[in-house]
Amino acid sequence: MFENSERTDLKNLGEFGLIEHLTKNIKLYDPSTTRGVGDDAAVLDFSGKKTLVSTDLLLEGIHFDLAYTPLKHLGYKAIQVNLSDIYAMNGIASQVTVSLGLSSKFPLEAVEELYSGVLLACDQYQVDLVGGDTSASKQGLVISVTSIGYASEKDICYRNTAGEGDLLCVSGDLGGAYLGLQLLEREKQIFLENPNIQPDLEGKDYIIERQLKPEARKDIVKLLADLGIKPTAMIDVSDGLASEILHICKQSGKGCTLYEEKIPIDPMTYETAREFGIDPTVCALNGGEDYELLFTIGQSDYEKIRNMPDISVIGHITDKASGANMVSKSGNSHGIKAQGWNAFKNSHS
Amino acid sequence: MFENSERTDLKNLGEFGLIEHLTKNIKLYDPSTTRGVGDDAAVLDFSGKKTLVSTDLLLEGIHFDLAYTPLKHLGYKAIQVNLSDIYAMNGIASQVTVSLGLSSKFPLEAVEELYSGVLLACDQYQVDLVGGDTSASKQGLVISVTSIGYASEKDICYRNTAGEGDLLCVSGDLGGAYLGLQLLEREKQIFLENPNIQPDLEGKDYIIERQLKPEARKDIVKLLADLGIKPTAMIDVSDGLASEILHICKQSGKGCTLYEEKIPIDPMTYETAREFGIDPTVCALNGGEDYELLFTIGQSDYEKIRNMPDISVIGHITDKASGANMVSKSGNSHGIKAQGWNAFKNSHS
CATH class of the missing domain: 3.30.1330.10 (PurM-like, N-terminal domain)
Structure with missing residues (x-):
């Protein structure tokens, strides 16, 4: 180099x-x-x-x-x-x-x-x-x-203070950083096999940047303050949405309902996931490294937030006994599992 | 293992x-x-x-x-x-x-x-x-x-606030951690050459412990407070006495006179240095890892400190133009040089 x-x-x-x-x-x-x-x-x-x-x-x-x-x-x-x-x-x-x-x-x-x-x-x-x-x-x-x-x-927003009925919100969009990594890994393999082939990353700037140059959401902290909202709980999305939701639910002693159709996924992320033959939702749930903020707010704050383009309401907090579940696009409900990053198993999977 | x-x-x-x-x-x-x-x-x-x-x-x-x-x-x-x-x-x-x-x-x-x-x-x-x-x-x-x-x-004691005429003091004794390391390295080499030979560290507990189990000098901070002394400058001895003295002098814009005969060296350190054919003073000056406290105090605090067994007055601060010098046991004066640890050259030298 x-x-x-x-x-x-x-x-x-x-x-x-x-x-x-x-x-x-x-x-x-x-x-x-x-x-x-x-x-x-x-x-x-x-x-x-x-x-x-x-x-x-x-x-x-x-x-x-x-x-x-x-x-x-x-x-x-x-x-x-x-x-x-x-x-x-x-x-x-x-x-x-x-x-x-x-x-x-x-x-x-x-x-x-x-x-x-x-x-x-x-x-x-x-x-x-x-x-x-x-x-x-x-x-x-x-x-x-x-x-x-x-x-x-x-x-200060802790992880363990989400309340039943609170709305589950996330900033930005998810899964992009993971797919950026998949693209970079693919091009590396191609290069190793044939160094004369130029990397083909055209039109993939957004997800490459999500992987290589993430931006911490200082702006969201400011936006929430400007809107007069204090989240009831908050965590950053470093290991994947599923893992972070489970942290909030477990530490708050609550359950949740997450709606698959509400998970914000950028069109380029979606399209690239399809190219790789991966479910885009799985990338958002388990991909990690998005560094968005996942937070819960009281229902009374919904009006303040509902027209914010950079915040998505993706579900709500339930009682503990109901468990942490995702309602799929087809209407089925199943338990959320953390299959995020395990640094002791392999580097990125 | x-x-x-x-x-x-x-x-x-x-x-x-x-x-x-x-x-x-x-x-x-x-x-x-x-x-x-x-x-x-x-x-x-x-x-x-x-x-x-x-x-x-x-x-x-x-x-x-x-x-x-x-x-x-x-x-x-x-x-x-x-x-x-x-x-x-x-x-x-x-x-x-x-x-x-x-x-x-x-x-x-x-x-x-x-x-x-x-x-x-x-x-x-x-x-x-x-x-x-x-x-x-x-x-x-x-x-x-x-x-x-x-x-x-x-x-709070900074490094850059030593005053001319202040006394240069150090806690504990110096050079032991370095010699403990030399002993451990020697026994490792002997073991690698002949795994049947048992390590010969008998009677060397103190310097081995100085290397493997150093104790930060929380007690000295308390002692100084109890004595009503606030050092005019302070630094910990991690890279060797010479290097730390030069940090204080350079950052305070001062010089100093250090007396070789006043540098506290434990008898076991002294004896082991001789065994290795190294000058014990060089071990104290450049050995590092002693984690003692080096500090300066106003002359008016001398009476409070002079009978403290764990604190040695080893010199005093001078004007910048005089430079940082050590008066050797034979009475010669020469400039202090930092020859401490350079992690980019090799691991311990």
């Missing part, structure tokens, strides 16, 4: 040299950052607010494949995946820390590329990079991100 | 199963933890205090060698290394998140062993494990820890 470009070996910089190089352009955006990088710990001031903390680990060969993932996109995505957890609490994301384990195949220019994606995400979402760690890695690329945010106690 | 014991494959548990299994015994200690594991983010309440955040990445083959590192010790150390950064801010460590990347060679029992060390450290230091991430890893073991703490603004 870097054969023909400039190559500065990290050995010559050393850890402190690399840190200094990477951190010299960091800008701070959030007033809660009292002190960012450069000391033993970052110092943050959330006076009067609750502090929110979430963390994710991204490993080469498990969470991403550098054969088709540009490093800048990867840096951007690593931040989005984490910010999404703070938004899922109905909070304001304010800081991130980014730790990198770098194998010797990465020259400085590659790390800069990755970091440029990190800093772009920080800029676009106005969050401050306040710390991290960098190290050599004997194997592949390791990215660990911790995101920090804040919220007033009254605004 | 686990051939003869029970072996539960992580594939059969899945990510959620593993998380549930590992987190069911988590106890909470700190009143600032409003919500721990089990949601998108932890919720913490530091009302009126500043939030402190620090993070470290530990990678197999770079930061630890499983040939001689018991997993329980490794889990314990991973926490200590991170808490040390919060104490270095003169703060109270209150929460940690722990992310694990696990290759398929690790059965559940191995992960439990690692986690038992994490939980032991949490119990002994009264910090709450409030989140994390677990994933398969294609390569070795990956451990990423983020530590969170708090402090009143007036109590």
Whole structure:
């Protein structure tokens, strides 16, 4: 990937040299950052607010494949995946820390590329990079991100507070990121078999972007606040709709009815699923990595939300004994099962 | 390592199963933890205090060698290394998140062993494990820890606030962790050459423990508070005394005079260094991983500290133009250079 470009070996910089190089352009955006990088710990001031903390680990060969993932996109995505957890609490994301384990195949220019994606995400979402760690890695690329945010106690949305009769809502559309991944994997296989064949991704920009450059739904948190709605429960859709619905139901001690026909699926996602011979609904239920927000609202908030193009009401919460069920397009009802991502079985299935 | 014991494959548990299994015994200690594991983010309440955040990445083959590192010790150390950064801010460590990347060679029992060390450290230091991430890893073991703490603004000790004439102090003794590592590496080589030879670590418990089971100096933070001393600057000794002194001098825009004869070195460290034909002072200056606290205090605090057995005054801060110098036992003065750990050159040197 870097054969023909400039190559500065990290050995010559050393850890402190690399840190200094990477951190010299960091800008701070959030007033809660009292002190960012450069000391033993970052110092943050959330006076009067609750502090929110979430963390994710991204490993080469498990969470991403550098054969088709540009490093800048990867840096951007690593931040989005984490910010999404703070938004899922109905909070304001304010800081991130980014730790990198770098194998010797990465020259400085590659790390800069990755970091440029990190800093772009920080800029676009106005969050401050306040710390991290960098190290050599004997194997592949390791990215660990911790995101920090804040919220007033009254605004925080947990997973375990959905009430019977609440409406089940989801932002955006689902299944696209999974199909983007299938496309990229298919083209990689074709390329490996015959390197002369050019990748055929024409007209598939949207779902490719859903996979490579997801956007955490900060805008939905703001929209809900503008509409005067506080969700009764909320979670982000990282492992697939089915898995997230079951988290809310299980932790709230409730059941639910989900309507298949209400699940938002983009036409390109739908068409590509058909091309692959997969049921589009299954992609939405079990595909994962969409980073949309799944939330429940009281019925009295329905009028405020029903004309919002980016929010779909897809079902409602029931009592626990009824279980978590999906009513199919043909009218049959069956139990929802989480068949999402199991990182211990294989990388993406 | 686990051939003869029970072996539960992580594939059969899945990510959620593993998380549930590992987190069911988590106890909470700190009143600032409003919500721990089990949601998108932890919720913490530091009302009126500043939030402190620090993070470290530990990678197999770079930061630890499983040939001689018991997993329980490794889990314990991973926490200590991170808490040390919060104490270095003169703060109270209150929460940690722990992310694990696990290759398929690790059965559940191995992960439990690692986690038992994490939980032991949490119990002994009264910090709450409030989140994390677990994933398969294609390569070795990956451990990423983020530590969170708090402090009143007036109590926080930065690195860049040392004043001219301040006394340079360090807790405990130095160089032991490095020599413990040299011993373990030597025995590993002997074992690899002849598996019938038993390791010869007799009488070396102290320095082996300095390497495998370091203790972050929470007690020193408390002692300083009890003595009514606020250090003018503070940092933890993770990369070696020389490197940390230079951080304080550079960031404070000052110089210093360090007296070689004042550097605290345990007799076993001294003796073992001689065995290896290394200068004990070099081990203290450049060895790293001691996790002691290096700090500066005003001269008026000298009387409070001078009889404390666990604190050594090793020099003083000068003006910037004088540079950072060490006066050797023979009375010569020469510039201090950081030759500490460079993770990009090799794993331990």
